[in-house]
Amino acid sequence: MKQVPIDARRYAWSRGTALWIMGLPLSSHMEDLEGAQRANQHGLARRIGRAVGESCAVVLAVSSYAFRPLPQSNMRGAWALDRIADHELWPGCWALIRGEADSAEIVAARCQELMACVQAVVVEVPDPLSPEGYFPALAMARSWLELLNAVGEPDLLPRRWTQG
Amino acid sequence: MSTEADPFADRVCRREAIRLAEIDRQIREYHGLGITNVLDAIAYLRDCDSCVIAGGSLAFGLGNLRSDLDVVVTGAGVVGGSRVPVEHFVGTLRVDVWKRGQDQVEAIFRDAECALASSDPFYDQFGTVDEEADLKLLHRIAFGIQMDGDPMKLSLPRDQRDVACDLVTREYAERMREAAFVAQVAEMSGSVIASMMNARRAVEDVLHMMIAARGLPFTGDKWLHERLAKDADDLCPLYEKFVVLPDREEDWRTYTRGALKVCSELSGLNLAAARLSEGARWVADELRLVELSGVAFLVSRQHGGLWSLDQDEVSNWNVLQKQRSTGHASVGGWACAELDSSMMAFCYRLYEQGLATLRWASGVLLEDIAAIQRAVL
Numbered sequence: 440m441k442q443v444p445i446d447a448r449r450y451a452w453s454r455g456t457a458l459w460i461m462g463l464p465l466s467s468h469m470e471d472l473e474g475a476q477r478a479n480q481h482g483l484a485r486r487i488g489r490a491v492g493e494s495c496a497v498v499l500a501v502s503s504y505a506f507r508p509l510p511q512s513n514m515r516g517a518w519a520l521d522r523i524a525d526h527e528l529w530p531g532c533w534a535l536i537r538g539e540a541d542s543a544e545i546v547a548a549r550c551q552e553l554m555a556c557v558q559a560v561v562v563e564v565p566d567p568l569s570p571e572g573y574f575p576a577l578a579m580a581r582s583w584l585e586l587l588n589a590v591g592e593p594d595l596l597p598r599r600w601t602q603g
Numbered sequence: 604m605s606t607e608a609d610p611f612a613d614r615v616c617r618r619e620a621i622r623l624a625e626i627d628r629q630i631r632e633y634h635g636l637g638i639t640n641v642l643d644a645i646a647y648l649r650d651c652d653s654c655v656i657a658g659g660s661l662a663f664g665l666g667n668l669r670s671d672l673d674v675v676v677t678g679a680g681v682v683g684g685s686r687v688p689v690e691h692f693v694g695t696l697r698v699d700v701w702k703r704g705q706d707q708v709e710a711i712f713r714d715a716e717c718a719l720a721s722s723d724p725f726y727d728q729f730g731t732v733d734e735e736a737d738l739k740l741l742h743r744i745a746f747g748i749q750m751d752g753d754p755m756k757l758s759l760p761r762d763q764r765d766v767a768c769d770l771v772t773r774e775y776a777e778r779m780r781e782a783a784f785v786a787q788v789a790e791m792s793g794s795v796i797a798s799m800m801n802a803r804r805a806v807e808d809v810l811h812m813m814i815a816a817r818g819l820p821f822t823g824d825k826w827l828h829e830r831l832a833k834d835a836d837d838l839c840p841l842y843e844k845f846v847v848l849p850d851r852e853e854d855w856r857t858y859t860r861g862a863l864k865v866c867s868e869l870s871g872l873n874l875a876a877a878r879l880s881e882g883a884r885w886v887a888d889e890l891r892l893v894e895l896s897g898v899a900f901l902v903s904r905q906h907g908g909l910w911s912l913d914q915d916e917v918s919n920w921n922v923l924q925k926q927r928s929t930g931h932a933s934v935g936g937w938a939c940a941e942l943d944s945s946m947m948a949f950c951y952r953l954y955e956q957g958l959a960t961l962r963w964a965s966g967v968l969l970e971d972i973a974a975i976q977r978a979v980l
Contacts, residue, residue, distance in 0.1 A: 448907055471825065474669025482828020483667075485846070490825075508906045510957035513782055513804055517789075517797035518955060536800070537848040 447590040449505050455583040456509070457502035459595045460494050461564040462576050465554065468494070470568055472550055476543045484543035491550040492516075492535025495557045499523045499532075502561045528556055619749040626661055626748060633668045634696040641672065642751055644693045645700050652680030654752030658743025664833055665826050671697035675743050678755055679705045686736065701740065705755055708744055711737055712759050715770045724966040725777055729770060735823060738774060741767040746820035764818065769969055771815035776870065776967040779808035783863050784883060784961070785954070787876035790859055792948045797955065799848045799855050802862035805874075806845045809866045810838055812972070841865060871973020879939075885950040886936035887959035892920055903958060910956070919949040936962060 496519035565572035659673030953959035
């Protein structure tokens with residue numbers, strides 16, 4: 440038996456938040472990126488790349504250092520970059536967030552590389568948008584919601600999903 | 604009557620048939636199936652006296668192979684519905700279906716009109732940056748393609764397209780205002796990346812404002828570049844100037860100031876920090892200071908967090924607390940116009956870390972936005 444050296448609520452919130460971001464928003468972004476690449480929609484690719492860079496920075500900030508709370512969306516990228524300033528993945532996140540004017544192919548390659556590195560640091564999350572990943576992702580989400588409930592933390596579901 | 608040349612003629616009016624034929628062609632190219640396949644798949648959601656409207660990127664001339672098709676099932680006879688779309692796969696095409704009764708749709712439009720008539724800020728009541736559900740829904744209804752059924756006749760005092768565009772115009776004007784203010788406060792506080800990112804956001808917000816003010820449908824943040832290229836290419840060079848952030852060793856102040864100058868020129872709004880301060884306040888009601896053995900901590904019970912403060916920060920906090928307790932700060936928080944630079948920087952630090960929010964005395968009224976007046980002309 441080994442104690443987790445962090446408060447239970449903070450652990451559940453930070454890891455749960457990281458996994459949630461990796462599970463749904465990032466999968467959706469990578470899908471969008473594939474479409475942008477095939478259609479040579481460079482502006483869309485660049486915008487998605489920014490979102491991927493920012494999401495990865497946030498995932499690293501909350502999962503590696505358990506910083507909370509998340510600020511509002513206009514501050515999230517800068518907040519996360521500030522907190523992972525010494526992390527080896529900082530340059531990859533920053534390059535995407537800057538929106539360097541590369542082709543859709545290069546943006547996609549950078550995103551895939553960054554995602555792979557982040558997954559290696561955090562954990563690999565099944566792709567909920569794929570047939571083989573849908574149910575495993577749901578099962579993972581359910582487990583984390585159970586943990587959040589057990590430690591008395593609010594769940595991470597978007598408010599609109601649960602409003603009447 | 605439908606023919607091979609005009610397969611949708613018996614479903615919808617001529618103009619819509621042309622738009623529908625185009626989206627049918629696009630879906631067939633990407634997925635090898637057409638609109639009739641989609642309608643068959645979602646037929647179980649239809650009630651009598653319902654119509655089906657296609658919205659989203661594919662319907663508005665954007666989209667690609669991986670885009671889903673956003674559909675609204677609505678009408679006077681529609682029963683039930685939810686705030687979350689029902690996902691379907693029709694072959695490889697993902698179809699997200701929102702089901703809303705006509706009364707629900709009219710209620711959202713009426714809420715929009717009320718919000719537009721009010722001087723209160725919107726504060727994300729029609730959707731956040733991450734979830735723009737109602738903003739997009741109104742545009743799907745107003746500008747979407749009639750796939751099947753008789754067009755819904757909404758009981759509204761104004762044209763639904765005007766309401767939808769005015770809503771987006773004002774929403775993005777208010778987002779732009781906050782981004783512009785934060786960009787300047789961040790600059791004053793030496794937060795380089797936050798300043799640049801908010802300056803870029805302000806430019807993007809003002810461009811969305813311009814698009815909506817021209818009466819064009821809203822397609823969300825990620826399509827901005829393609830949207831400008833397709834429907835407002837006079838604004839493309841402006842966007843290209845600010846879309847890539849300077850690297851840290853480059854001249855970021857010129858970038859930030861240039862971005863805000865453009866926002867001010869396009870919107871006709873005075874975005875100077877001193878001017879915006881007059882209507883802004885920081886709110887951080889939940890925090891308290893605790894001093895332990897000579898170390899001061901700001902405590903957030905809500906977030907289970909502790910922040911250690913240095914002596915200057917403790918002094919700032921104590922001054923802010925005195926303002927609150929003497930009633931100098933009305934209705935919670937601290938008026939930006941009454942803060943010196945040191946206290947402003949302190950409040951910004953709270954905001955930067957999600958411990959404070961910005962509140963505004965009023966929204967950005969449409970009559971104050973020059974972009975609208977130019978569009979009308």
